[in-house]
Amino acid sequence: MTTHSLPARTDTPDRTPATKPAGRRLLRQRAGRQHHAGPLAYVLLVIMAVLSIFPLYWTMVAASTDNTRVSQTPPPFLPGPNLFSNLARAWDEAAMGKAMINSLIVAGVIALSTVMFATLAGFAFAKLRFKGRNVLLMLVIGTMMVPPQLGVVPLFMMMSELGWSQQLPAVIFPTLVSAVGVFFMRQYLSEALPDELVEAGRVDGAHSLRIFWSIVLPVARPAMAVLFMITFVHAWNDFFWPFVVLDMTNPTVPVALTQLSAGYVRDQSLIMAGALLGTLPLLAMFVVFGRQIVSGIMAGAVKG
């Protein structure tokens, strides 16, 4: 499901400068036509919110009881007393500690490099003139249609030849930069970065990298933050390739989670504690930066 990441916006590339709102505003939601919500709408939305949150809530409930209580009928709906001891057990016994650190490294490096390379490329596609620009941009968009899973056999062979099997670089390198990231930054910069700023930099004799550093980066910062978070979420949760190339001696969080459920004696509350532990960092991020992530996803959507 990695292809499901940030979507492309396919509207016409060059908007008239008159309609350009200033940088930061682009990532906020715009007002559309809106009726006021009636009671029914609220009821439905509350149901939706409960359905969205309940599985995670119940993960916490199950992670805070013990194995026998989890398997009773009716199932428990309120948290028990064992949350922290179960989390500690998952951290130690189930290699979750190592997995969390690995995932932090993998997702952190991937998100950083994606933001850097995507901003560079996005700037070039949005504001620099060069031969073949449109063809190359179409190529970037086209690559989004290629599911990475299809090349997994040669990729695996490549990694074992490089000696990277079971090593984190095997997971990091193939996703150093993504097409969606490039396209997202391009869309953002072509709207948020006035041509005149780039021109002014040229007149002052600044070379391209200097323009990038001192003119583009300050404008791009809010979009870069959003791209960082969304890429981080995807890298943290990526499953197929890490599962294939890593093993339990050196797993990322999703890989370690599969092993949790594979034991002969299934300790359900331990499994749930692991699942909770592996999700907590992202949940924390969503609680703190929910507004930015929501608006980032919406800003990247296809309009019209």
Add this chain to the structure above:
Amino acid sequence: MATSTTRAPAGEEPPSPTRTTDAPRRRGALLHRLDVKGAPYAFVAPFFVVFAAFSFYPLVYTSWISLHRVELATLDVMEWVALDNYVELWGDERFWNALANTITIGVISTVPQLLMALGLAHLLNYRMRASLFFRVASLVPYATSVAAAALVFTMIFERDFGMINWALGTVGIDPVDWEADKWPAQVAISTIVIWRWTGYNALLYLAAMQAIPADRYEAASLDGASRWKQFTHVTVPGIRSTIVFTIVLSTIGATQLFGEPLIFGQGPNGVTGGADNQYQTLGLLLYEEGWKNYQMGRSATVAWAMFLLLVLVFVVQRLIKRLRSRTS
């Protein structure tokens, strides 16, 4: 990588005519031209290098491997077998089973998901209190990894003590074996997919809905169109390209489905895709051939078949579109 070709001296040669001495100025102009011409390519290069090395090359090489017999333990020994792998795959019941499962799970998970997302987006588009809360709440499943989600739903769908069967029991319905029976298993797996992606798709629809000009609604309500009419005649056509986009993405996701059926019920050391392969998808078959049966050549053949399936789906979609535009 990107910096090497663009390391022109920083702002040393402003084109001011007051500076004299010709040679350095010409050198500066040359560097400037090199920078203007070369920098864009240097900036976009990292993406293409990464894509070429880790996506394009493997994809192409997959077809070459699929014409060989390669074993996991001896990856450098490749024995040419021409189309044998394809012939075997064509005659292999597991392949057709996995293909059918991929399609049915794909339909069961994608269609309700997008319809619910459409409804949810419509609700989120109302002006209301706590709208940010509802948006973030609908995105919470998206923050949950496949692995964590599949583990929770495995327990919720558990036969003996799972919540769903308990709830069914309270209204007098017999417990369902959500793992061992084919259709319940496929429904349960689809539920995981639906849960994870509905809110995300809803936000995409919401963004598109907010870009619809308000005067279209005014015109429609002046014509006396009901809310429902407005929804079907203004909203849905207004977000058409977004709908197409989400269909494309969900279809690609559905052909690649792997984590949900892998973790659901079994765990990685068990059988992949159920005891009777009742929910084995093509993604699982690919994995099973390569990393359980150690036949990388066959695994590559399955990957290639998945690619063809994807191409086929889009050709069919194109055809339907063309036929529909001709009839209308």
